[in-house]
Amino acid sequence: MTPVDLRSDTLTRPTDAMRAAMAAAQVGDDVYGEDPSVNRLEEQTAEMFGHEAAVFVPSGTMGNQICLRLVVPPAEELLCDADAHVVTYEHGGAAQHGGIQSRTVPGGLMDAATVEQYLRPPGWGTVATSAVSVEQTHNRGGGRVHPLEVLQQLRDLTRKQGMALHCDGARIFNAAVASGTKLSEYGALFDTLSVCLSKGLGAPVGSLVVTDATRAKEARILRKRLGGGMRQAGVLAAAGSYALDHHVERLAEDHRRAQSIADALGVGPVETNIVPLEVADAPALAAAAREQGVLISVVGPKKVRLVTHLDVDDAGATRAAGVVGGVLGV
Ligand SMILES: Cc1ncc(COP(=O)(O)O)c(C=O)c1O
Known part of the structure; x- marks a missing residue:
């Protein structure tokens, strides 16, 4: 996949x-x-x-x-x-x-x-x-x-x-x-x-x-x-x-998808297309998500971010939230 x-x-x-x-x-x-x-x-x-x-x-x-x-x-x-x-x-x-x-x-x-x-x-x-x-x-x-x-x-x-x-x-x-x-x-x-x-x-x-x-x-x-x-x-x-x-007006779709990921993961409101997440072990989370086909960035030892964009449709956002949520147990 x-x-x-x-x-x-x-x-x-x-x-x-x-x-x-x-x-x-x-x-x-x-x-x-x-x-x-x-x-x-x-x-x-x-x-x-x-x-x-x-x-x-x-x-x-x-x-x-x-x-x-x-x-x-x-x-x-x-x-x-x-x-x-x-x-x-x-x-x-x-x-x-x-x-x-x-x-x-x-x-x-x-x-x-x-x-x-x-x-x-x-x-x-x-x-x-x-x-x-x-x-x-x-x-x-x-x-x-x-x-x-x-x-x-x-x-x-x-x-x-x-x-x-x-x-x-x-x-x-x-x-x-x-x-x-x-x-x-x-x-x-x-x-x-x-x-x-x-x-x-x-x-x-x-x-x-x-x-x-x-x-x-x-x-x-x-x-x-x-x-x-x-x-x-x-x-x-x-x-x-x-x-x-x-492609300017459609950025609102990316923002909506970022919010849907944030909602699924139980983090606060996001303003645009970036979902920042504070976690116990950022590299471990990113590695586990990668194994399940979801790529996220490590931006600190305890921080990852997920960015929505033109290539991430509703199904992709749902899949990302499911995989990351599954690893985190939320
Ligand atoms: C806030 C900000 N400024 C500048 C850049 C640099 O853009 P580029 O990757 O095209 O050099 C980035 C890239 O991610 C960015 O996030």
Whole structure:
């Protein structure tokens, strides 16, 4: 039987309709800015977020790396939470590629009152905080959504201090659908966003840096320097445009299935497509579930997560909940 894979928002195969869009894509050389499908995707994304420009990049990690370098000069400080992807899963990229010093507040969702205590404006004789980074939704925070008013307060605070605000929006589409917030409302709050097409939206590859025209020009140079300048990338961009056109609203189904798994396992409400579980022995649970064809991620010695996505239908969610519940004895 095919395993049910809930380790991440990973697809085993793009949908047939997405593959048809990829096959039909017009391509050119994107390093010259001449790939019509990439140009369309970049314009479409910039417009959705109400920004001047967007730059197609191979991954969310590269998107974050570029954004952070746009807003934090070398040897200055990025402030984020201790569980943020940018300081947890990017192998020190901000430090190595950007010379960026990171400082963290306790992990999880951030609020302005907490962040304010950590900011170090220029002129204090300390390392200056140049930018604050927020993750929407929060991956290690169990797919929770930063409420719009909290983000607005963070924007007000950072603006008052002359600091930039970055969004790691790998799952910002989930946040928008779950909270009923427009992408342009989120876009208006951030100087830079990195948004992923390859998570719940189901494209095989790709993220976008969303920002103003000046920073976007610099982003193209940074992307090339990192080896992320792609040539006939329109085949991938076409998958991205298809995903934006067809796979945003359906994220609500993933959220419903995540909630059904959480209900079956007797854990609290979930906000989007991630079900975090505190267990006695996370590796043992994951191994036992794998033997029964259900793949889940170990994210701590006593923590696993289950992620619903385009490849997990109602039967898959029921099977996953049954297997994990069976191992846990709930
Ligand atoms: C919150 C967050 N940011 C960034 C990324 C990086 O995306 P990618 O795997 O495309 O590099 C991920 C990937 O899981 C993520 O969860």
